[in-house]
Amino acid sequence: MKKTIKIILLGLFLMTAIAVGWTTYQFNTYRPRVIEKAVNPENLGYFKGIYTDCRKSFLDEALKQKDLYEGVEIKNLVIESNIDPDLSIDYCYIPAQTSFKRLFILTSAVHGVEGYAGSAVQQMFLRELVKEINLDEMGLLIIHAVNPFGFKNNRRVTENNVDLNRNCSTKANLYLSENKGYDELNSFLNQRQRVSFTSFGNFFFPVNAIQKILKYSMGTLRQAVLQGQYRHGKGVYYGGPDLEPSIKAVTPLIQQIAENYKLVFSIDLHTGYGENGTLHLFPSPLKDQKKKEKIETIFSGQRIDWGDSEDFYTVTGDFTSYLEQILPEKYYLTMTFEFGTLDTETTMGSIKALHNVMMENQGVHYGYKTRKDERLVKSRFLESYYPSSDAWRSKVIEDSRQTLSQVLKKYTEINAEDEP
Numbered sequence: 001m002k003k004t005i006k007i008i009l010l011g012l013f014l015m016t017a018i019a020v021g022w023t024t025y026q027f028n029t030y031r032p033r034v035i036e037k038a039v040n041p042e043n044l045g046y047f048k049g050i051y052t053d054c055r056k057s058f059l060d061e062a063l064k065q066k067d068l069y070e071g072v073e074i075k076n077l078v079i080e081s082n083i084d085p086d087l088s089i090d091y092c093y094i095p096a097q098t099s100f101k102r103l104f105i106l107t108s109a110v111h112g113v114e115g116y117a118g119s120a121v122q123q124m125f126l127r128e129l130v131k132e133i134n135l136d137e138m139g140l141l142i143i144h145a146v147n148p149f150g151f152k153n154n155r156r157v158t159e160n161n162v163d164l165n166r167n168c169s170t171k172a173n174l175y176l177s178e179n180k181g182y183d184e185l186n187s188f189l190n191q192r193q194r195v196s197f198t199s200f201g202n203f204f205f206p207v208n209a210i211q212k213i214l215k216y217s218m219g220t221l222r223q224a225v226l227q228g229q230y231r232h233g234k235g236v237y238y239g240g241p242d243l244e245p246s247i248k249a250v251t252p253l254i255q256q257i258a259e260n261y262k263l264v265f266s267i268d269l270h271t272g273y274g275e276n277g278t279l280h281l282f283p284s285p286l287k288d289q290k291k292k293e294k295i296e297t298i299f300s301g302q303r304i305d306w307g308d309s310e311d312f313y314t315v316t317g318d319f320t321s322y323l324e325q326i327l328p329e330k331y332y333l334t335m336t337f338e339f340g341t342l343d344t345e346t347t348m349g350s351i352k353a354l355h356n357v358m359m360e361n362q363g364v365h366y367g368y369k370t371r372k373d374e375r376l377v378k379s380r381f382l383e384s385y386y387p388s389s390d391a392w393r394s395k396v397i398e399d400s401r402q403t404l405s406q407v408l409k410k411y412t413e414i415n416a417e418d419e420p
């Protein structure tokens, strides 16, 4: 009898050891799926290595529009900062050339580090697509780097550790929102010590994460972590105590420019969430059936993620919903473009993505044990939002070119006249 118990216990121990070993191995050697698409070398030219080069290329493309259209405005909004006197959001506004009917807004780097791809898409848009669009009744507002600090310093967040896509609201009660699920996970998500990859906790991070998934379920966990929180200032996905300077700066700009137009359609460019090399389309949740139909017309033939997929989550204080709040008189439509990188629809991909975000945040607040830890954290983080893969970069431009070109043509056929 004793012998049988011993054998069962040994069997259980071995099975656990194999499961832990397998999970740890999978995690430490994780790579997203390979993108099977030929690289177009011309597309790669839009991608730059640092923020200042992205900014310069954007402004160069914007300047060329001055020779082609009437009333082109290229300016920058200076962002107040305690540490960097040279932070600004640049924009290019091309007004409708005969009558003001529709406005299209294209924004990048609400999450700073995602701006490399965002800027590349905006440069391509200015160079290749603007000339194809009928601008008689449509104006274009292209805003470069809504979060210039994050872009410049390879962070998603602002210098106040605020995630701008959790920060935006005209109502102050956003900043009093509670997120009890996050509070419970706070000590797991935000460790208060120097980052070390050789630490026990880090090495076995995936095992710990899977335990949490089993305890709470993937959906609950994803929602709690990602929806946004307003209590832990040094934590990940922090929405801040008030509107951030960047948002305060773009608000009057967007309101003033939108003033003359009846319809406003905005696209906000992001990277990092979803399947590697895939452009995901995330609309704001819509109750208005007519608006939903209009979005479906604009994006006809494309897969829109209306929130029915398994890895869906909602956020509070997002930028595109905020634009609707500050433009109450307008017929407003919006879409978020999300270029996937780490296959976050898979369990291992989402654990990896979360780990990268946590390590980067921890490093900023508490430092690193060694230079190697710092290098690894920073390169993995950058790779999650700005992959070095030529195939990924080429596809971002290819998909944007094709989708934006279609979308802008369809948008010229949309009318607000029949709307209340």
Ligand SMILES: [Zn+2]
Binding pocket: 111, 114, 270, 271, 272
């Ligand atoms: Zn983003």
